[in-house]
Amino acid sequence: MKRSISWLIIITMIASLFTGCSKETSGSYEDVYYSTFSTEYKTLNPYNLSSTAAYTMVANSIDGLVENDKYGMIVPSLAESWTNNEDFTVWTFKLREGVFWVDNTGAKTEYELTADDFVEGIRYIAEPKNGAKNFSTISKVIDGLYDYYWNLADFDDGVDIGKTREEVIASFDDTVGVKALDKYTVEYRLRSSTPFFLSYLIIELFYPVEKAYLDKVGENFGTSMDTMLYNGGYYISTWERDKLVVLTKNENYWDKDNITVKELNFQKVGDEITGLEMFQRGELTGCSVSADQLKALKGTEWEKYIYLKDKNTVTYWFTMNFQSKNPEFQTFANNLNFRKALLHGIDRVKISSLYEPNNPAFFIRNTIIPENTLIDPEGVDYTDYPNLKPIKDTSPYDPALAKECMQKAVAELCNSDKTIKGLSPSKVDMDNIAAFDSDGKLPVELVLATTTDPIETKKALLIAEMLKANLGEENIKVVVGYAANSFQDEVFSPMNFDLVDDSYSFRFGDPSANLTRLTTDGSLNEGGYNIPEFDKLVEEALAKNDIKERYTKFSEAEKYMLDNVYLMPYMTGGGSYSMSKELPYQTPMGGFGLTRFKMKGAKIQSKPVTTEQYNEIKTQHDKEVKEKFAKGK
Amino acid sequence: MKRYILKRSLQSFVTICLVIFVVFMMLRMMPTSGYFTRDDYLNMTEEMRMVYLKNLGVLDPPLVQFKHFLSSLLSGDLGRSVTVYPKLAITTILKEKVGFSAAFGFASEIISITIGMSLGIAMARNKDKLVDNLGTGYAVIVRSIPSLIYLFLIQVWVSKIFGLPMLFYKNRPESWILPAISLSLSSIAWYAIWLRRFMVDEENREYIKFAKVKGFSQKYIMKHHVLRNVLVPIAIGLPSDFLLIISGSLIIENLYSIPGMGGLLINAIKQMDNNVVQILVLIYSSLSVIGVFLGDLLVVLVDPRIRLSESEG
Numbered sequence: 012m013k014r015s016i017s018w019l020i021i022i023t024m025i026a027s028l029f030t031g032c033s034k035e036t037s038g039s040y041e042d043v044y045y046s047t048f049s050t051e052y053k054t055l056n057p058y059n060l061s062s063t064a065a066y067t068m069v070a071n072s073i074d075g076l077v078e079n080d081k082y083g084m085i086v087p088s089l090a091e092s093w094t095n096n097e098d099f100t101v102w103t104f105k106l107r108e109g110v111f112w113v114d115n116t117g118a119k120t121e122y123e124l125t126a127d128d129f130v131e132g133i134r135y136i137a138e139p140k141n142g143a144k145n146f147s148t149i150s151k152v153i154d155g156l157y158d159y160y161w162n163l164a165d166f167d168d169g170v171d172i173g174k175t176r177e178e179v180i181a182s183f184d185d186t187v188g189v190k191a192l193d194k195y196t197v198e199y200r201l202r203s204s205t206p207f208f209l210s211y212l213i214i215e216l217f218y219p220v221e222k223a224y225l226d227k228v229g230e231n232f233g234t235s236m237d238t239m240l241y242n243g244g245y246y247i248s249t250w251e252r253d254k255l256v257v258l259t260k261n262e263n264y265w266d267k268d269n270i271t272v273k274e275l276n277f278q279k280v281g282d283e284i285t286g287l288e289m290f291q292r293g294e295l296t297g298c299s300v301s302a303d304q305l306k307a308l309k310g311t312e313w314e315k316y317i318y319l320k321d322k323n324t325v326t327y328w329f330t331m332n333f334q335s336k337n338p339e340f341q342t343f344a345n346n347l348n349f350r351k352a353l354l355h356g357i358d359r360v361k362i363s364s365l366y367e368p369n370n371p372a373f374f375i376r377n378t379i380i381p382e383n384t385l386i387d388p389e390g391v392d393y394t395d396y397p398n399l400k401p402i403k404d405t406s407p408y409d410p411a412l413a414k415e416c417m418q419k420a421v422a423e424l425c426n427s428d429k430t431i432k433g434l435s436p437s438k439v440d441m442d443n444i445a446a447f448d449s450d451g452k453l454p455v456e457l458v459l460a461t462t463t464d465p466i467e468t469k470k471a472l473l474i475a476e477m478l479k480a481n482l483g484e485e486n487i488k489v490v491v492g493y494a495a496n497s498f499q500d501e502v503f504s505p506m507n508f509d510l511v512d513d514s515y516s517f518r519f520g521d522p523s524a525n526l527t528r529l530t531t532d533g534s535l536n537e538g539g540y541n542i543p544e545f546d547k548l549v550e551e552a553l554a555k556n557d558i559k560e561r562y563t564k565f566s567e568a569e570k571y572m573l574d575n576v577y578l579m580p581y582m583t584g585g586g587s588y589s590m591s592k593e594l595p596y597q598t599p600m601g602g603f604g605l606t607r608f609k610m611k612g613a614k615i616q617s618k619p620v621t622t623e624q625y626n627e628i629k630t631q632h633d634k635e636v637k638e639k640f641a642k643g644k
Numbered sequence: 645m646k647r648y649i650l651k652r653s654l655q656s657f658v659t660i661c662l663v664i665f666v667v668f669m670m671l672r673m674m675p676t677s678g679y680f681t682r683d684d685y686l687n688m689t690e691e692m693r694m695v696y697l698k699n700l701g702v703l704d705p706p707l708v709q710f711k712h713f714l715s716s717l718l719s720g721d722l723g724r725s726v727t728v729y730p731k732l733a734i735t736t737i738l739k740e741k742v743g744f745s746a747a748f749g750f751a752s753e754i755i756s757i758t759i760g761m762s763l764g765i766a767m768a769r770n771k772d773k774l775v776d777n778l779g780t781g782y783a784v785i786v787r788s789i790p791s792l793i794y795l796f797l798i799q800v801w802v803s804k805i806f807g808l809p810m811l812f813y814k815n816r817p818e819s820w821i822l823p824a825i826s827l828s829l830s831s832i833a834w835y836a837i838w839l840r841r842f843m844v845d846e847e848n849r850e851y852i853k854f855a856k857v858k859g860f861s862q863k864y865i866m867k868h869h870v871l872r873n874v875l876v877p878i879a880i881g882l883p884s885d886f887l888l889i890i891s892g893s894l895i896i897e898n899l900y901s902i903p904g905m906g907g908l909l910i911n912a913i914k915q916m917d918n919n920v921v922q923i924l925v926l927i928y929s930s931l932s933v934i935g936v937f938l939g940d941l942l943v944v945l946v947d948p949r950i951r952l953s954e955s956e957g
Binding site for chain 1: 675678681683684686687689691698700724729732736741811814898899
């Protein structure tokens, strides 16, 4: 008996050793933020980031010139103040003095943050050998940058550029529009007038780097915690690849009073189910809840903690193939009435309910540029401009109109015996997506390309059903094609589709972020259309410096695009169900860029935030945002 | 024996070289789009993608690339990862990851062999009795139900019942238990069922019946006759099993978030990280070939009747 009791005591003691890690708290809020990531962070080299996990880590450990505040406004960060010339082509930033880079122990290094570090950052991404993949976002913004890059790239390719590589590199300071005027002043000279330049600065490509250190670590830069330096609110104190990253508060940070959480702890999990389970056991600060999990949590004690996160700036849209290998669809796609039939024949709310069964209408988006993202100086949202407001607010779904448009299209394109004018029977070969004989008659065959992912497949079948029902079985026949491996290789690159949808992110604070990429030779024109009218409008808009005029012109271009149904936006990204102990709306907010991932100002309470509490804070926050923007900043 | 070893070593070397060459060339036949994500297509122009590929060195003729690969390999440089962990030295990746997989693999091998073999022996000795039926039931369940299902249940339920962590933590030994056990479940069944089968077969042989008639005890027969013979088919696979523990387990490592080698090869192939694929293929194929070779030698040790070359004896 005695022996068994002593064993019991020993076991209890050992057990308490393991379970006894108590949670530290300061005041009423917790000090450690526990989170997970499931897509691996490949590298933390700030110029080559590829996943949200990596964004979060870099955003919190390195600062740029400016950042977002919790209302989404751009506020000073490493730059204390800035000025720009009249036509917005020269921007000068005055840096905060006495900021030092720290290493992975949090100790101050000998390197002070100076204007040169910002020049070196641009020099780094301008070297093709460094392979900064997002380079094209800013290559045409800074004067001379594009030519510098291509001179080097062409030289490496064996093209005679009349100069040696060394000569090109030596010309950087004279040709590229970034310059350290003195130790704490950096100046950017831009290629054209860019009133929204500040919104570029929250992109990682404008981040600083210490040259002497970069030379020291060479190719290893950013591959481990001791081959990078930090100047942000945190430094990386633990980095176990594919396992754990710990960010610890940087006591040398210029804004350390606003770093409320002392440690950010990210660990890798296999999938999201683990996330929910770990949250319920108290091991995580928050988790997302899938539609299925939501069903399972209904009626449990957890239900009162579930809230719906805001939608984001990612937009889903349908692309039609205007150069389809399928002659029937190609003929019809180039007919406005047919495109309108598709527009009115697809029920977006039904599609959205595949993702969000409870409030699907909330996620509908009919415009290309996201709402609540671009606000003009008078506080008017870009999507509320007269050109776009009606499009934004009206649901295009209208089966009767769809049918009518389809009949008009048929009348315009077909003979009375239902053969399509100008077509004869032929073979359609879209590799492993679809292959069939086209008879040149109604119904029109439409190849809808999708993946084997269960939700995507469901969505495709749903759309096929809608089109059949709303446009008439005698008029349209949907062929669903599946890409098994790479959607890019099987569908987009070879243009093996008639209709396809994908999500597109928004990159910086101007409508041009997506609209210039949608011009006839832009990288988002995946359907191969040719619309000189739209290109012209975009070009005109780009030349406007006055924000109001600029937005008006852009909205005209967008309206042209949407009225003529060259693509069909239908849904927003984001907006998942979540539970969290972190109070919402305390940290920097924004629709794009890196600094929105900062944890500055975060507050973590000991109990999960209730839905009620969430909504209260949200209402208050919305009100404050409205006031801020109405003031005209 | 020496001649045999020499001959086999040469054969092994040629095999490894062939495997590497074939894999290398096949990787070069894949489309270069694998180097880019969907986002890269939306953000990069065609020309920028070409510049990127050029700087990776993948636009050179395959034979030139193979030459580079061999020369840097011979100088001891395993190269750097391209897409999985951009620019990270492959030696660093291996250094960080092999330890985890090897530790769990080794633990699991030991667990499987001890429990699996004991179970197998117990089943054979109690043929058609309760133990045998339970053991068979276990083996059938483990080998027929998709492993993801019970592995996941173990992670969620068993961890809850015993208050164990759901993930692996380096500094919390109690978190090592579930992954090690999960990793062994299937191989325990494998060892048990094969050992049982070989033993039952063996026990029905004439010489065993003869030994029984001679009056040897069951225990003596088991130890000196049955087990020794039964170990031969099992021993042949042991060296490979032990050498390949470093390859890790895709499912278990993913479930418990163990930063081992498990998904590395698959990830590298998916993301076309040719450098990583080549090195891993080199390592795994070498280990397999060596494992088979050692298996042959081990068999000779276990069973002196087996000879590897005719000229001997």
